[in-house]
Amino acid sequence: MFFFSKSRYCLAWQCPKLLWLSKYRPELKPEDPSLQARFDEGNSVGDLAMGLLGDFTEVTAFKEDGRLDLNKMQELTKQCIAQGVKNICEASFNYNGLYCAVDILHKEDDGWAIYEVKSSTHASHIYAVDIAYQKYVLENCGLKITGTYLICINSDYVRGAELDIHKFFRVVDLAAEVKDELQNVPSLLKKAKDIYSLKEEPQKDIGAHCRDPYPCIFWDYCTRNLPKPNVFDIYRLSFNKALDFYYQGKYDFETLLYDGGITNGKQLRQLLHSVSNQGDEIDKNGIKDFMNTLSYPIYFLDFETMQPVIPQFEGTAPYQQIPFQYSLHYIEKEGGELRHKEFLAVSGEDPRRAIAESLCENIPLNVCVTAYNKGFECGRLKELAASFPDLADHLLNISDNMKDLLTPFQSGYYYNKAMGGSFSIKSVLPALFPNDPALDYHNLEQIHNGTEAMTIFPSIKDMPPSEQETARRNLLKYCELDTFAMVKLWEKLKEVII
Numbered sequence: 001m002f003f004f005s006k007s008r009y010c011l012a013w014q015c016p017k018l019l020w021l022s023k024y025r026p027e028l029k030p031e032d033p034s035l036q037a038r039f040d041e042g043n044s045v046g047d048l049a050m051g052l053l054g055d056f057t058e059v060t061a062f063k064e065d066g067r068l069d070l071n072k073m074q075e076l077t078k079q080c081i082a083q084g085v086k087n088i089c090e091a092s093f094n095y096n097g098l099y100c101a102v103d104i105l106h107k108e109d110d111g112w113a114i115y116e117v118k119s120s121t122h123a124s125h126i127y128a129v130d131i132a133y134q135k136y137v138l139e140n141c142g143l144k145i146t147g148t149y150l151i152c153i154n155s156d157y158v159r160g161a162e163l164d165i166h167k168f169f170r171v172v173d174l175a176a177e178v179k180d181e182l183q184n185v186p187s188l189l190k191k192a193k194d195i196y197s198l199k200e201e202p203q204k205d206i207g208a209h210c211r212d213p214y215p216c217i218f219w220d221y222c223t224r225n226l227p228k229p230n231v232f233d234i235y236r237l238s239f240n241k242a243l244d245f246y247y248q249g250k251y252d253f254e255t256l257l258y259d260g261g262i263t264n265g266k267q268l269r270q271l272l273h274s275v276s277n278q279g280d281e282i283d284k285n286g287i288k289d290f291m292n293t294l295s296y297p298i299y300f301l302d303f304e305t306m307q308p309v310i311p312q313f314e315g316t317a318p319y320q321q322i323p324f325q326y327s328l329h330y331i332e333k334e335g336g337e338l339r340h341k342e343f344l345a346v347s348g349e350d351p352r353r354a355i356a357e358s359l360c361e362n363i364p365l366n367v368c369v370t371a372y373n374k375g376f377e378c379g380r381l382k383e384l385a386a387s388f389p390d391l392a393d394h395l396l397n398i399s400d401n402m403k404d405l406l407t408p409f410q411s412g413y414y415y416n417k418a419m420g421g422s423f424s425i426k427s428v429l430p431a432l433f434p435n436d437p438a439l440d441y442h443n444l445e446q447i448h449n450g451t452e453a454m455t456i457f458p459s460i461k462d463m464p465p466s467e468q469e470t471a472r473r474n475l476l477k478y479c480e481l482d483t484f485a486m487v488k489l490w491e492k493l494k495e496v497i498i
């Protein structure tokens with residue numbers, strides 16, 4: 001029997017091939033280590049929203065093997081409706097194999113309203129698509145639907161001592177958009193059924209739909225026959241512009257270089273280096289000018305942050321970047337010893353005051369501090385300064401004296417082919433030090449990037465003590481490598497201008 005869910009419906013809406021690959025070739029999906037954390041966070045938001053409209057009954061039920069018991073959930077939903085329950089959470093329905101669970105089914109005077117909960121701060125159109133499918137299923141199950149709403153996150157909310165869910169969430173009436181989308185449901189369902197019956201992968205070229213509404217997880221698979229690198233790897237070339245070239249058959253770098261369509265200097269340099277195998281391109285004067293802005297003692301600073309959707313601490317907003325760790329390398333004078341200091345907060349506690357105090361203790365006033373992409377570090381320092389007025393002068397002094405090690409690379413003073421279309425430290429470092437295992441993030445244990453760091457840190461508080469120790473040690477090693485990498489880049493810049 002045909003079984004379909006609202007998430008599959010949304011896949012079909014984005015791309016028929018995406019639907020087919022999700023069903024028949026799920027092994028092609030790349031691994032996403034942060035997926036579980038995002039899933040858990042979405043569940044936390046959903047749980048929090050359950051109480052938004054008053055008392056509620058949740059009908060979630062599980063089988064012995066831990067999977068959802070959809071039949072039981074449908075049965076419980078019927079019972080709740082019969083008993084006049086005003087808010088049914090995860091209210092479940094099945095119309096001829098079309099299944100859906102409504103986040104909150106709310107009783108209104110003359111019928112029922114569907115409330116869909118999302119962790120997003122924006123009412124993206126795909127949510128209307130999702131709700132239209134739910135409305136279609138429920139109406140065909142005999143319910144009168146009198147309202148269709150999105151519950152999403154209010155980005156203006158700042159948490160007080162307690163979390164106020166009525167201010168944290170905002171409710172958006174999607175009646176008009178859902179009405180428009182509802183007309184498309186029968187025809188899209190028919191197409192989806194046809195796609196499901198295909199034995200062979202459907203033909204569908206890449207296009208704007210590969211990023212709308214979400215970047216497609218099968219992108220690497222669908223572009224596997226394009227040369228590497230290709231038009232979609234060009235530095236800061238918009239996706240739509242890249243698609244234009246692609247549709248004209250101009251996707252390899254050689255064609256793009258000689259075609260005349262690319263005029264941006266940085267993009268042309270990327271193409272030229274890639275095609276001609278030139279060695280390092282070094283503008284000594286540009287590097288000298290940059291290095292002259294630096295002075296001893298010199299500090300190398302890097303933060304790690306977390307971004308909880310549900311604000312955990314007073315005075316913080318949804319998705320605010322909260323620094324919980326920093327690494328600091330420094331050299332007092334020319335030829336001086338490289339020293340290191342670091343800070344890692346206690347998982348589960350508000351890290352902001354402690355990290356702000358530690359920064360003020362370890363970075364003197366009026367010294368030269370470097371960061372890689374300093375806008376990020378300066379932003380966090382300014383937020384800490386706003387939170388702690390007694391430390392503000394010192395924190396802002398650090399920010400004001402910050403220099404950006406990204407500048408010489410982004411400005412093109414030092415370029416080589418291996419940087420490709422990215423000037424992030426994760427691209428520049430291996431390009432300049434291709435065979436140095438001490439600078440290879442792959443050789444680290446457990447934590448290899450900022451996303452993994454921000455995922456693991458909040459979960460440390462729930463780990464057994466031995467795992468806590470390991471995770472903390474691995475976090476420290478990861479962040480230390482970030483600033484050590486900055487030191488190595490700075491040394492390389494010094495070396496090339498001698």
Ligand code: SF4
Binds near residue numbers: 204206207217219
């Ligand atoms: S990458 Fe594009 S064409 Fe391929 S499945 Fe995804 S959305 Fe469809």
